[in-house]
Amino acid sequence: MDTKTKPHISIVLPVYTGMAYLQQSVESVLNQDDSDFDFEFLICDDCSKDDSYTYLSSITDTRVKLFRNEKNKGLFPTLNFLIKNASADLLHLWAQDDVMLKNCLKETIKFHQEFPEVKFSFSRLQGIDASGNLLKRPDTFKNKTLSVQDHAVSSLLYGSIAGNIANVCLVKEDCKEVGYxxxxxxxxxxxxxxxxxxxxTPIGMNGNILVNVRQHTGQLSRNLDASFYRLKENYGVYQCFLSTLNPELRKQLxxxxxxxxYTTYVNQYLFILKSxxxxxxxxxxxxxxxxxxxxSIFFKWIIIRLLRFFRLEQKFYEFRFYKKIRxxxxNN
Structure with a gap:
């Protein structure tokens, strides 16, 4: 890559004690089909406790820019550091456990050329187990966008629509504008x-499978303390999405x-007590x-448990909420 030319896309990878799958993850990026574009690969080691940094230091590919935090800072501060140091207008987020398919970056660039109005996009992803075996294959679809309203409704009812960070591409300037x-x-x-x-603005939905995302027990979110912090942090996110809706729809959601x-959190609370x-x-x-x-939360939880026992839960949601939401x- 010509160092005087801005790359078409920057890949940003925070690393923390990830040597088990790190080499495969890094090589999947470096082996991209890049005949039609240039990319840079920014990696920051967040004070790993294994040989991750030793391995990363051995990489001689000139597309790689390696950094290391002086102390452990965590995922989001490290991502922000990498984003601020990236040169390209497009930023593909990456994860140390996962595998890029060879056409990932090419298809991502093409998507943002097709839908220049979107501030971020995500692709379909294929789950793999700890050994790299493919899990259930997701459906694919034609590239499209999702409206602000539909994204908010989907996120409130079903959670993060992207499902991961490794299948997400951001526009750097927009990321900067909202404060990282x-x-x-x-x-x-x-x-x-x-x-x-x-x-x-709408979000971009790339209907192609471009990433294999690994599912294993060593991931960040799988512990009891994580469940507490997710509860603590999710409330503000729900309020963020609710604020994007018109008053009637916001009230119904x-x-x-x-x-x-909210009733699902009772299950986790009971599991914590059991532990x-x-x-x-x-x-x-x-x-x-x-x-x-x-x-009120516990009362609703009891009702939902009873409805589930009699296999009436989905009918309850449909009659009480979903029809009105649609x-x-x-009418909006």
Missing amino acids: FDESMIYVGDFKMWCVLSKE NKTIKWKI KKFDLAKRYVEELKKYDNIN SLKQ
Whole structure:
């Protein structure tokens, strides 16, 4: 790559103690089909406790720019550092466990050329297990965009629509404009970013499978403390998405998530109690009180459990909430 020419796309990879899959992940980026474009690959080691930095230091490919934090800073501060140091207008986020298909970057660039109005896009992803075996294949579809309203409704009812960071591409200038990732967050800073980037413009949905995302027990979010921090951080994200909706639709979605989403936290609370983490359980309940009246949450949870037992849960949601949501969306 000519160092005087801005690359078409920058790949940014935060690394922390990821040597188990890191080499495969890095090589999948370096082996991209890049005959029609230039890219740079920015990697920052966040004070790994294994041989990750030793391996990264051995890479001689000139497309790689390697950094290392002086102290451990966490995912979102490290992502922000890399984004600020990237040269390209497009930024493909990357993860140390995952594998890029050879056409990933080419198809991502083509997508943003086709839909220049979007501030971020995501592609379909294929799950793989710890050994790299393919899991259930997702459906593919024609490239398209999703409106601000539909993105907010989907995110509130079903969670982060991208599902990961490794299949996401951001426009650097837009990322800068909204103030980068929220560094006060540990787990859902990406979910919040998808909200703030989609408050005024649609999001891009690349219907092709471009990434293999690994599912294994060593991932960041799989522990009891993580469940507490996700509860603590998710509330603000829900409010962010609700704020993008018109008053009637916002009111209806607020009612819906009190039944459909907030009650699911009771399951995690009970699991924490079962694990005899009583101090964590106490803090969990205190945080849950910010969502709604605690007695109301538990009452709704009991009703949902009964409905599920009689296989009436989905019919309840459809009759009580979904029909009204569809009607309000159509009338907007």
